[in-house]
Amino acid sequence: MSVTIKDIAKIAGVSPSTVSRVVSNHPRISQETARKVKAIMDQLGYHPNMMAKSLVSKTTQTIGIVLPRPAEELFLNFFFGELIRGIVTQATRAGYDMLMTTATSDSNELDAISRLVLGRRVDGILLLSSRTSDPIIGFLKQQNFPFVLIGRSDEFPDVLSIDNNxxxxxxxxxxxxxxxxxxxxxxxxxxxxxxxxxxxxxxxxxxxxxxxxxxxxxxxxxxxxxxxxxxxxxxxxxxxxxxxxxxxxxxxxxxxxxxxxxxxxxxxxxxxxxxxxxxxxxxxxxxxxxxxxxxxxTYQLGYTASQSLLRVVQDEPLLQNHIIIPHRxxxxxxxxxxxxxxxxxx
Amino acid sequence: MSVTIKDIAKIAGVSPSTVSRVVSNHPRISQETARKVKAIMDQLGYHPNMMAKSLVSKTTQTIGIVLPRPAEELFLNFFFGELIRGIVTQATRAGYDMLMTTATSDSNELDAISRLVLGRRVDGILLLSSRTSDPIIGFLKQQNFPFVLIGRSDEFPDVLSIDNNxxxxxxxxxxxxxxxxxxxxxxxxxxxxxxxxxxxxxxxxxxxxxxxxxxxxxxxxxxxxxxxxxxxxxxxxxxxxxxxxxxxxxxxxxxxxxxxxxxxxxxxxxxxxxxxxxxxxxxxxxxxxxxxxxxxxTYQLGYTASQSLLRVVQDEPLLQNHIIIPHRxxxxxxxxxxxxxxxxxx
DNA sequence: ATGGAAAGTGCACACGTTTGCGCAAATTGG
DNA sequence: CCAATTTGCGCAAACGTGTGCACTTTCCAT
The missing domain is CATH 3.40.50.2300 (Response regulator)
Structure with a gap:
């Protein structure tokens, strides 16, 4: 059994609400209470339960990527490792984790995506490859779910994307x-x-x-x-x-x-x-x-894509809808x- | 707003409990009710909220990996891509997703791990590299958290591990x-x-x-x-x-x-x-x-490691504590x- | 017919958080 | 010194799902 906010509250002699406000640095908490509660948290080794947090906040601090084909074929090519390296580095720096899943065949890729999206497991999605016609993009747009495309979409030119020329x-x-x-x-x-x-x-x-x-x-x-x-x-x-x-x-x-x-x-x-x-x-x-x-x-491609996605997820303004990474x-x-x-x- | 179990219940004229039991194929639900409820679920496009599910079931259908160093250095070596390819392939087949994060320095790797573990974000952890002395292993053992080591630990010989000779x-x-x-x-x-x-x-x-x-x-x-x-x-x-x-x-x-x-x-x-x-x-x-x-x-190493970890997570018996992948x-x-x-x- | 088991369903609470609202105490300004 | 504001905190509801228990209905065997 891990230690919860209620445990802390009981020991500190305050209400769970107060403890919650302490962890989120709410302004209307006295210095003294904050110190006392924090001390107890340290002592008991409190860590917030992210599932509970996500449930109420409707945010997961996680971005998702779905490998476009069976991962087996994919990772054989160095390119994707490099891309993911860029993504995970940026995401981690911004305090986000990365959830990775893969389609087991071309047909169920949409299933994999909707598991993540509709199951509310991630805050945003990074699409690693752009096909000429892709039902996934339509789905995500319809769901109004934040996503960024590495590549380009002719079908939906307004989709946020990072690409080379x-x-x-x-x-x-x-x-x-x-x-x-x-x-x-x-x-x-x-x-x-x-x-x-x-x-x-x-x-x-x-x-x-x-x-x-x-x-x-x-x-x-x-x-x-x-x-x-x-x-x-x-x-x-x-x-x-x-x-x-x-x-x-x-x-x-x-x-x-x-x-x-x-x-x-x-x-x-x-x-x-x-x-x-x-x-x-x-x-x-x-x-x-x-x-x-x-x-x-390639690395820059992944890094920038992750950065743009997190901007969108966090409702920060995006400077441009299409970013072109220079080639040489x-x-x-x-x-x-x-x-x-x-x-x-x- | 996504559609919840309550919405379904209201429309079907049953209680949320019944709907819940339908999705989990509870035996004591009549054929008829099940069919009716399922029809409505399909129609409204119901997907269970994994966060809520995890909160009560205390399971996430996710395994975690923490890249041992800054991801930047790591992925440069093809080896890790190949390892991850094996892991994610097996995990996906078993219905699990993979959560990936990275330490931004050697020192905070333990922080990254405990975020996942104590935050209850994953059901098990895969350790990608084994150092001669690793505080992480001690931590996980103390927490009694399921994990599998790719490599070997001399400090803790009873740790589950997959390795080469x-x-x-x-x-x-x-x-x-x-x-x-x-x-x-x-x-x-x-x-x-x-x-x-x-x-x-x-x-x-x-x-x-x-x-x-x-x-x-x-x-x-x-x-x-x-x-x-x-x-x-x-x-x-x-x-x-x-x-x-x-x-x-x-x-x-x-x-x-x-x-x-x-x-x-x-x-x-x-x-x-x-x-x-x-x-x-x-x-x-x-x-x-x-x-x-x-x-x-390498691929086999990752695949087998993931397989072993999922066995442990699902309380299935493990055939052996140490598996050796043959080399050639x-x-x-x-x-x-x-x-x-x-x-x-x- | 009758008692007992089995089938089918709902109630209520739990999981661990967040947060709007209300209230008392403390602080401020004139 | 009093009214108005600010500060500090607790209550209770909510997020979406799972599940033990109780209750009613149906079924079966005697």
Whole structure:
């Protein structure tokens, strides 16, 4: 049995209300009573029961995140760990805890969310990925429940969101190859239902167009977030009679798969084929050929998202509805082809 | 305002008690009433308020984890993401959520724990790392609060724990070099206050001893969990007049740092120096020289720990107090030195 | 028919807090 | 010195749910 406010009250010879007011530093409590009650609390090791507190205050000091797919697939990608690192750091600093649950399949993700929301377990929700069409957003809006989206929603443009400018990011990455004189640039995309996949594809197309390079549908493949699909995409590209000389790849883990496959097949990176990818996980620079990658400030993304959510939850004014975290192309060996360079400078 | 049990009761023309019994499938409720009440619940979209439920049932359907250090340092290492992946997957399957918080410094970790425990926010706690001396364990035991330790406690041998046999693991890794004829084998350890660091060091010593190789204190360095310290350790080793030909390294991330440093200095792995490390993060095989690593079943570690904890929480019998997850040395290029091989087979 | 058990439901209280309101005592100002 | 205000505290209700107990009704066996 843990010690309650009533126990304290009884011993201190005051009413439970008074004890409650002491813990919440109510102004109309005398110095003396406060001291006496606090002493007893310390002595008995009192800690407020958060469940009771939440029940009446209708607030939980907790934010929720729902991992968008079975966690198993998800955490394989370093990206999410980094995101969560940002979130939990900020939340903790602000005195909030983080409740994490996961959908066991794509279909019951909404169930998982409503368990948290309608069960009043959390004060706000952080959405970790944005799909092109997402019933969850509609649900949360309808419930008028505080949430922040990491990513972007085309369906609901007024939703609070933290994102990168992924169009620009892909534009930069592709432009990096164009500047080197590459004419045949392929693209390995992410899951097609993610907004970020579409944005990066759009940036790729935009760069090609501005450089008057033809867009070749055969040079665009879909991947997921795992190495294997990078490997598969690579195999396909290399089997083409007219294959690209450079690849823009949706994610570092995919790029690792591509790199590995190319090496196994005896191709040289960046000599035979150059690659650049996104997210810049810490190990990109430690690959057999250090991988050029667009750093999207993953940690910052999570940290800022948590910060915005807590602002909303606490009814503080939000400076802007959409925050863009800056990106930066980190050029490493995988995307600098010396031979092409030479051709250029001639 | 969300719909409560009372609302349902009023509409259905029954008492709140009856509704409560319907949701919990109490046997002594007539089929008819149950159907009627359930229909109304569906129609109004009833969801039980978990806070109220927890208050009376004294159970939260939640397990807690406290990240042992500031989350920032922690998640940089892939290991923890993998661990959490195992935990959250199992917990979700069992119908539990996971509450995550973090200590903002080493000193207030106990505060973070007691917030969860004494605030009755969680039903059980998972301890992610085991230090040689840890006040948290004493606290939890004294509170008689359910918890499971990932690792091992020498102070409290009866504590429920999930661990690897790290002594054997390091013994195997070291033995792998000894078998190849290496005589000068160095060791880069982890944080000295972790039990796992000590175990692996012990396994290393044991292997040396059995092979009648001298133990050289100069060849044992302490690192942390980050690349940089791997780099530093490597620099030191290479500056020695009489330096090791093989290194056993506490963690993959450290190994990445070592590998990178060696490459930068123009040394060849495994020719000039062979390395083997622990944890086998997915990227180990994708390093410039694929890194040999002892796979400790990280995901399994988390999954099993969560499973054990939930058993305890639900008062189910536990089959054993200490579970050992098997390890396996994955040999890759970084630890196979062809030249030494040749010498051996002659 | 009759007694006893079983089924079905409601009452009232409990869980540990917060908070509006009321009241007495202390303080203030003219 | 008295009225008006302020200060300090307790009462009681509320938050949404669970559950022991009692009560009525139905069922079954004798």
């Amino acid at each position: 992924n169009i620009q990011a892909a534009y930069d990455a592709t432009g990096h190859f164009i500047a080197q004189g590459h004419k045949r640039i392929g693209f390995i995309s992410g899951p097609p239902n993610l907004v970020v996949s579409q944005d990066r594809l759009a940036g790729y197309k935009k760069a090609l167009k501005e450089a008057n390079l033809p867009f070749n549908q055969e040079w665009v493949l879909e991947g997921d977030l795992l190495q294997q699909s990078g490997f598969r995409a690579m195999s396909f590209f290399m089997s083409l009679p007219d294959r690209p000389t450079a690849l823009v790849i949706f994610d570092d883990l995919l790029a690792f798969g591509v790199l590995r496959g190319l090496t196994e097949l005896g191709y040289d990176v960046p000599q035979d084929i150059s690659i650049v990818s996104f997210n810049n996980i810490p190990l990109s620079e430690l690959a057999s050929t250090p991988i050029s990658s667009v750093d999207i400030g 192309l980190i050029v490493r060996e995988s995307s600098i082809n010396p031979s092409i360079r030479r051709t250029d400078s001639k | 790290n002594i054997q693991a390091a013994y195997d890794a070291t033995g792998h070099f000894i078998a190849q004829g290496h005589k000068r084998i160095g060791f880069i350890s982890g944080p000295p206050n972790l039990v796992v660091s000590q175990d692996r060091l012990a396994g290393y010593k044991k292997a040396l001893k059995e092979a009648n190789l001298p133990f050289n204190q100069e060849w044992v360095l302490e690192g942390d969990l980050l690349q940089q310290s791997g780099f530093r350790a490597m620099s030191f080793f290479m500056s020695l007049p009489d330096r090791p030909t093989a290194l056993v390294i506490f963690d993959d991330l450290l190994a990445f740092g070592v590998l990178r440093g060696l490459t930068e200095l123009g040394y060849d792995v495994p020719q000039d120096i062979s390395i083997v490390s622990f944890n086998n993060i997915p990227l180990s095989e994708l390093a410039s020289t694929p890194i040999s690593s002892v796979d400790i079943g 040395l994955i040999v890759r290029e970084s630890s196979i030195n062809p030249s030494i091989r040749r010498t051996d087979s002659k």
